[in-house]
Amino acid sequence: MISTITLNPSIDQHIIVRNLVKDDANRAEAVFRYPGGKGINVSKVIRELGGHTRAYAIVGGFPGEFWKELVTKLDIPYFAASIQGDTRINTILTDLKDKSQTRISAPGPKVSENEIYRFLKNLLSVRPKPAFWALGGSLTPGMKRSTYRQFVLALQKGGVPCVLDTDDEALRLGVEASPFIIKPNEYEMERLMDRPLKSTGDYLKAARTLVDQGVRIVIVSLGKRGALFVTGKESFHVLTPKVAVKSKVGAGDSLLGGFLSGLYQKFSLKDAARLGVAASTSAVMREAPRLCLRSDIAGILRRVAIKDL
Structure with a gap:
């Protein structure tokens, strides 16, 4: 089993237009909505390749409920810890005329220290333990930049190698915990x-x-x-x-x-x-x-x- 962790999941709304015209009404050719976040994406790939995976995430509000519904449709087992804030909604805009693709990522909800602590405590109690923990993506506003460092230290102390895929200060501090893979x-x-x-x-x-x-x-x-x-x-x-x-x-x-x-x-x-x-x-x-x-x-x-x- 390979388990993934997404601290700032999203609903990704992909809108396809034939020719984007600024300052005018544009009609979409198609709209897709799917659960987003680096962790859940890794789980999607493992599932597609025939492997066993379980996704762990922090979600909240109506978008969080929708995220769980979409993950269920993908037949991916998951555990979603509830928070008070709303899970973010991102937008991906594809223009068929020039083949450009623009991504607008929302910052995400504020997550309290207590909510983070409870989520980590749940992860540490998972049995049987996975072969790998794959952590990735952005942190929500207000989360300490050292959050991934905290998670990697705790999870690897529990005997499971961690894979970290993030950016900027979160990655710099995360490397200090000596993750198995970055x-x-x-x-x-x-x-x-x-x-x-x-x-x-x-x-x-x-x-x-x-x-x-x-x-x-x-x-x-x-x-x-x-x-x-x-x-x-x-x-x-x-x-x-x-x-x-x-x-x-x-x-x-x-x-x-x-x-x-x-x-x-x-x-x-x-x-x-x-x-x-x-x-x-x-x-x-x-x-x-x-x-x-x-x-x-x-x-x-x-x-x-x-x-x-």
């Missing part, structure tokens, strides 16, 4: 290192610095250039096959979900990485809300190349 993208890695990173060598050096600080596996997602995987013993670059890109929403979450699925099945590091990149590639071939598609994987895997570094 997965920054190229821009998040630059912010974490607080310096520009240009070449593959720059990203490799930065990843090795993080491994030296206690992170067991560092994954740096590089968009169409693939992803770097770095541990204390090996490092390699997984190259992404060229495909027609329809949506980039959830590509990084698909990478992580595929990689964890491989690790859970006792794949080698390279084979798990190859599965992760295949899942990410499948995701960009699909319009949101679809992430990866299981039937794509075998064909994509044959085209995924690995270069040792």
Whole structure:
């Protein structure tokens, strides 16, 4: 079982228009609503690939009830801790004319220290314990930037390796807890290192610095250039096959979900990485809300190349 944690989940409303005209009424071609957040996205991918997962989240208000309803429709087991505030609603706008995609993310509800404490206490009492805890996404307004650090320290003390996928100060402080895996993208890695990173060598050096600080596996997602995987013993670059890109929403979450699925099945590091990149590639071939598609994987895997570094 791979369990995921989403501290700031959302209802993602994806609106598709044929030609967006500013300052005018625009009619939608289609509207999709689905449960959002990095943690739940990872669970979606694991479920699609045939794995076992359970999603944990903090939700509130009518949007929170709707989030639970949507997760139930996906046949993903979940535990949702109730809070007083309303779960956020994000908007994704796709313009078919210029193929642009604009994402507007709401900040989320205020969550009290007591609500956070109760949620963490619930996580620590979960039995049987999962093989991995995957934590990810933004924090809600008012949450301490050290919240992920607090969660990783407590959960790993309980014997379960943690995977952290977040940004900015939350990631910087989270790294101090030595999570088992982190997965920054190229821009998040630059912010974490607080310096520009240009070449593959720059990203490799930065990843090795993080491994030296206690992170067991560092994954740096590089968009169409693939992803770097770095541990204390090996490092390699997984190259992404060229495909027609329809949506980039959830590509990084698909990478992580595929990689964890491989690790859970006792794949080698390279084979798990190859599965992760295949899942990410499948995701960009699909319009949101679809992430990866299981039937794509075998064909994509044959085209995924690995270069040792």
